[in-house]
Amino acid sequence: xxxxxxxxxxxxxxxxxxxxxxxxxxxxxxxxxxxxxxxxxxxxxxxxxxxxxxxxxxxxxxxxxxxxxxxxxxxxxxxxxxxxxxxxxxxxxxxxxxxxxxxxxxxxxxxxxxxxxxxxxxxxxxxxxxxxxxxxxxxxxxxxxx
Amino acid sequence: xxxxxxxxxxxxxxxxxxxxxxxxxxxxxxxxxxxxxxxxxxxxxxxxxxxxxxxxxxxxxxxxxxxxxxxxxxxxxxxxxxxxxxxxxxxxxxxxxxxxxxxxxxxxxxxxxxxxxxxxxxxxxxxxxxxxxxxxxxxxxxxxxxxxx
Numbered sequence: 001x002x003x004x005x006x007x008x009x010x011x012x013x014x015x016x017x018x019x020x021x022x023x024x025x026x027x028x029x030x031x032x033x034x035x036x037x038x039x040x041x042x043x044x045x046x047x048x049x050x051x052x053x054x055x056x057x058x059x060x061x062x063x064x065x066x067x068x069x070x071x072x073x074x075x076x077x078x079x080x081x082x083x084x085x086x087x088x089x090x091x092x093x094x095x096x097x098x099x100x101x102x103x104x105x106x107x108x109x110x111x112x113x114x115x116x117x118x119x120x121x122x123x124x125x126x127x128x129x130x131x132x133x134x135x136x137x138x139x140x141x142x143x144x145x146x
Numbered sequence: 147x148x149x150x151x152x153x154x155x156x157x158x159x160x161x162x163x164x165x166x167x168x169x170x171x172x173x174x175x176x177x178x179x180x181x182x183x184x185x186x187x188x189x190x191x192x193x194x195x196x197x198x199x200x201x202x203x204x205x206x207x208x209x210x211x212x213x214x215x216x217x218x219x220x221x222x223x224x225x226x227x228x229x230x231x232x233x234x235x236x237x238x239x240x241x242x243x244x245x246x247x248x249x250x251x252x253x254x255x256x257x258x259x260x261x262x263x264x265x266x267x268x269x270x271x272x273x274x275x276x277x278x279x280x281x282x283x284x285x286x287x288x289x290x291x292x293x294x295x
Binding site: 006009011016020021026031 | 282286287
């Protein structure tokens with residue numbers, strides 16, 4: 001039997017508009033709307049004396065679709081011309097831009113597997129998906145000793 | 147490879163969810179006023195098998211089929227998420243009465259666990275809708291997020 005008691009619920013308005021969204025680590029809500037990407041997390045509000053959802057990071061001026069696969073530590077913001085990879089620290093939940101690439105394949109969705117070996121992209125209206133496999137692993141290590 | 151067939155009069159599907167292990171999938175979809183929940187694995191099923199295991203949320207929650215979705219979007223006005231392999235959390239927005247309903251469903255018996263919960267969204271509108279539901283396994287909490295924030 002689940003341990004949840006659904007009769008104890010609370011209602012909170014956290015933003016004016018929420019669009020397409022993804023949940024990371026069960027703690028961070030990444031949501032898009034017309035022209036920005038918002039990151040929300042739960043914080044304890046001393047005035048209200050309860051935990052509330054608060055926006056703690058905002059990517060202004062970005063009209064994107066956010067893509068995230070459970071097990072990953074990055075979220076992809078897929079725009080018409082660019083794809084940005086944001087690292088969300090699992091402990092501090094800090095958001096940092098890690099990489100930006102040109103959206104040369106004009107995809108609308110980009111998902112990576114948890115081991116970052118495979119990537120799936122999809123373009124709206126297309127009859128098929130594209131699957132990319134990681135070609136090179138840059139993990140060559142040399143033992144250095146005197 | 148496998149495929150899962152969805153058929154009906156007017157269908158809207160937004161999201162397919164998976165359990166923690168990624169071995170079981172679930173979806174809530176809208177069909178002309180009715181919400182239906184189904185779970186499936188990685189094997190192809192017959193139409194009869196799908197019909198026999200599908201859960202009609204309107205019957206389970208005692209809702210009418212007056213709800214109409216926005217034709218311009220693909221949102222189904224409902225969301226679901228796995229709590230564990232045998233339990234799924236489901237939330238729907240009955241737009242005509244502007245009421246949010248949520249419940250837990252036992253996937254073995256296809257019946258409610260406990261009672262359904264309803265909440266009238268006084269500051270909402272009929273155009274509002276439920277975008278998605280998530281489960282936080284650490285705090286044992288489920289979240290339902292609406293378009294209207």
